Amino acid sequence: MPYDCVVLVKQVPDTSLVTGNAMNDDGTVNRAALPAIFNPEDLNALELALEIRDEYGGRVTVITMGLPKACDILRDSLYRGADRAILVTDRRCAASDTLATSYILSCAVKKLGKYDIVLCGRQAIDGDTAQVGPQAAEKLGLAQITYVEELVELGKGSITVRRSIGSGWEKVKGKLPVLLTVMDTANEPRPAGARRMMQFKKAKSVAEFGKEGATEEQLAELKAKGLLIEQWDLDDLEADLQWCGRDGSPTKVHRIQSVVLTASGHKKVEPTEEGIRGMVHELIEDHTIG
Amino acid sequence: MIEVNRQGEVWVFAEQSEGVLNEVSLELLGKGRELADKLSVELASVLGGSDVGGLADELVAYGADKVYVADDKLLAEYQSKSYEKMLCELIGRHKPQIVLYGATVIGRDLAPRVASAMKAGLTADCTDLQIGDYEIGRGKEVHKDLLLQIRPAFGGNIIATIVNYDRWPQMATVREGVMALPGRNGKAKGQVISEKVKISVEDLSLEILERHREQKKVNLKSSRVIVAGGAGVGSKDNFRLIWDLANCLGGAPGASRAAVDLGYIDHDHQVGQTGTTVRPALYIAVGISGAIQHCAGMSESAKIVAINDDPEAPIFGVAHYGIVGDMNEVVPRLIKAIKSKA
Ligand SMILES: Cc1cc2nc3c(=O)[nH]c(=O)nc-3n(C[C@H](O)[C@H](O)[C@H](O)COP(=O)(O)OP(=O)(O)OC[C@H]3O[C@@H](n4cnc5c(N)ncnc54)[C@H](O)[C@@H]3O)c2cc1C
Ligand SMILES: Nc1ncnc2c1ncn2[C@@H]1O[C@H](COP(=O)(O)O)[C@@H](O)[C@H]1O
Numbered sequence: 001m002p003y004d005c006v007v008l009v010k011q012v013p014d015t016s017l018v019t020g021n022a023m024n025d026d027g028t029v030n031r032a033a034l035p036a037i038f039n040p041e042d043l044n045a046l047e048l049a050l051e052i053r054d055e056y057g058g059r060v061t062v063i064t065m066g067l068p069k070a071c072d073i074l075r076d077s078l079y080r081g082a083d084r085a086i087l088v089t090d091r092r093c094a095a096s097d098t099l100a101t102s103y104i105l106s107c108a109v110k111k112l113g114k115y116d117i118v119l120c121g122r123q124a125i126d127g128d129t130a131q132v133g134p135q136a137a138e139k140l141g142l143a144q145i146t147y148v149e150e151l152v153e154l155g156k157g158s159i160t161v162r163r164s165i166g167s168g169w170e171k172v173k174g175k176l177p178v179l180l181t182v183m184d185t186a187n188e189p190r191p192a193g194a195r196r197m198m199q200f201k202k203a204k205s206v207a208e209f210g211k212e213g214a215t216e217e218q219l220a221e222l223k224a225k226g227l228l229i230e231q232w233d234l235d236d237l238e239a240d241l242q243w244c245g246r247d248g249s250p251t252k253v254h255r256i257q258s259v260v261l262t263a264s265g266h267k268k269v270e271p272t273e274e275g276i277r278g279m280v281h282e283l284i285e286d287h288t289i290g
Numbered sequence: 291m292i293e294v295n296r297q298g299e300v301w302v303f304a305e306q307s308e309g310v311l312n313e314v315s316l317e318l319l320g321k322g323r324e325l326a327d328k329l330s331v332e333l334a335s336v337l338g339g340s341d342v343g344g345l346a347d348e349l350v351a352y353g354a355d356k357v358y359v360a361d362d363k364l365l366a367e368y369q370s371k372s373y374e375k376m377l378c379e380l381i382g383r384h385k386p387q388i389v390l391y392g393a394t395v396i397g398r399d400l401a402p403r404v405a406s407a408m409k410a411g412l413t414a415d416c417t418d419l420q421i422g423d424y425e426i427g428r429g430k431e432v433h434k435d436l437l438l439q440i441r442p443a444f445g446g447n448i449i450a451t452i453v454n455y456d457r458w459p460q461m462a463t464v465r466e467g468v469m470a471l472p473g474r475n476g477k478a479k480g481q482v483i484s485e486k487v488k489i490s491v492e493d494l495s496l497e498i499l500e501r502h503r504e505q506k507k508v509n510l511k512s513s514r515v516i517v518a519g520g521a522g523v524g525s526k527d528n529f530r531l532i533w534d535l536a537n538c539l540g541g542a543p544g545a546s547r548a549a550v551d552l553g554y555i556d557h558d559h560q561v562g563q564t565g566t567t568v569r570p571a572l573y574i575a576v577g578i579s580g581a582i583q584h585c586a587g588m589s590e591s592a593k594i595v596a597i598n599d600d601p602e603a604p605i606f607g608v609a610h611y612g613i614v615g616d617m618n619e620v621v622p623r624l625i626k627a628i629k630s631k632a
Contacts, residue, residue, distance in 0.1 A: 097411065098402070098412070099405060099406060099409065099410075099411065099412070102406060127414070127443070128414065128415065128564055129402075129414040129415075130398050130402075130414065131398075131401075131402040131405070131412060131414060132402075133402075134370070134398075134399060134400075134402035134403045134406070135402045135403070135405065135406035137370075137403070138374065138402075138403045138406035138407050139406055143370070143371060143495035143496060144370050144399070144403070145496065146370075146395075146398070146399045147395060147399075160499065164395070165395050165501070165503070166394065166395045167503060167504045167505070167506045167558075168501065168502045168503040168504045169501075169502050170498055170499075170500060170501040170502070171498070171499040171500040171501075172496045172497065172498050172499065173496065173497040173499055174495055174496045174497070175495065243409075249411075250291075250409070250410055250411030250454045250456065250457040251411035251412070251413055251439075251452050251453070251454050252424075252452065252453055252454070252455070253450055253451070253452060254424050254438065254451045254452060254453040255450070255451040256443075256448050256449070256450055256451075257448060257449045257451075258448055266596070266606055266609040266610050266611060266612045267610065267611050267612070268612055268614075269611050269612065269613045270613075271613050271614065271615025271616075271619060271620050271623075272623075273623050273626070273627070275613070276613070276620065276623045276624050276627050277627045277630075279595070279611050279613075279627075280624070280627040280628055280631055281631070283572065283593065284631060288571050288572050288592070288593045289515065289539060289571075289572060289628070
């Protein structure tokens, strides 16, 4: 039996490379200063969806909410095997916290109509909140299984997975439809396929044409070749604006302090044998070590 | 969401499994006490489960003025939907102003669902919580006595303070060990209130087929000495030096997230905002740069020794002793010096 999988994917700044001042004065992230990547655990979510499709049939749809630039990870998803990619982009999405984000994403999933399994990464590396998955599940009225490490069984309207419980694991069974959040230990994401890369290299969304926009012919051509990345705004989603963007976000950033670790005037110890022996002596004297 | 309610209590979600309270809930009662006193309101804890009434006294002993107990067979096992329903119903009934959760596997599964259902805010992994005011437009609009939810953000260049002034309750999750465990007072008096909640079998959407618990491999929190290695250690093989130094001090090995990500050691050993918070007598940081997320988990150690070949590394800012040098030379010398003294 085929399954329709929806994967929510996010483009994130590569926080492992953060250097210098990556923040704007108003406390927002200076995204331009950092390379943007596919959130690592979202690749594991995508891989799990692709494995399900390859085994049982069905379709894999990826959705991202973000700036037009986020089409990079949609193309990447197509290279790896996704069947359909959707960009949700709208100025009014700006400043959304996890609650508003999950609301907007849930509207997009609802607009798809039919789906069996919604997959998210466990968490995004920019904030490490792991909130959007469970919040989207609640908004869609779905059961959720977080911290998924392995698909055990799928069939007869239910799914069985192994999930991490921190120190240990459990096997749980749930009815479909369901939302899963997937851990990096679940699988090894497949690389982009060379043929699919050739095929989808030129895939593009309307927003990527910039201010001038695309001409009718350009759009018609992309569409004819199956290379037009679908694009939805909040009107397409029939989203209630009071739950979107800044208005829809109960949490507000009050203050941003840059981190200045106060140089507490530590004692400099020479890296020599004597220097180190001296320090050990002091630590024994003050009973820090015995 | 509930209205802003200045008389609302401060709540701590009491996490239990198989009849044992998670220590993080007790730690949160310590912080909760401080916040409740500041606001002159009561501190309450919410306890769900089946036959768990006995745990209520324990929550009182750690500072709760009140414990709301939802005792129901259907709450015997934690499940997202049933627990979400329980909390939402109780929050709607009693209108607390603050709700705190441990950032555990359960807390991080539950709190976002409650936040979504209540259309309330939630801040993950706070490293500090305070009460304070929030001004908009230079005093045009002032919101007094809000929960200041403080956490490092974005690669560690900043510490952000998050507030939630209009759609309550104000909610946050906090990792284990971040708040100090308060003293236990067996004589403390508190009110235990039994609560009925509407939960049905349909709310149990999952079936738990099998569970396997592993003993935690390390207990960093109770180690007197921690020797932590970072990306600067260079390889998993070389991490042996960290184990050796820890062993000769009778301590435990810790690590930065970069070291964990590189596979030098497993996640149980990670110190920091998204790992364990520790306060040992001695913390030796080897090849760790000292990002704020790491320091958030160790800066309260009694003595900190930093070993790093970069004299500008921020770790020296929190250290008591700083050794600028290559760890491959310094650590063996340190081991030798300790062994010869013993
Ligand atoms: C949301 C979020 C949460 C996070 N949570 C945590 C957390 O809980 N814990 C945590 O640790 N990090 C956390 N981080 C990551 C954190 O920002 C840093 O990336 C990480 O702590 C860096 O680890 P490191 O110091 O080992 O590596 P690096 O920053 O790469 O530093 C390595 C250091 O080793 C030194 N060095 C290199 N060779 C030698 C040598 N031979 N001898 C001596 N010194 C040498 C270098 O000078 C350098 O200072 C988090 C990040 C985010 C975005
Ligand atoms: N803007 C977004 N667009 C699509 N998916 C998202 C977005 N933000 C978060 N997600 C999904 O939610 C997961 C958890 O994100 P977070 O709560 O930010 O840690 C991610 O791994 C994604 O699967």
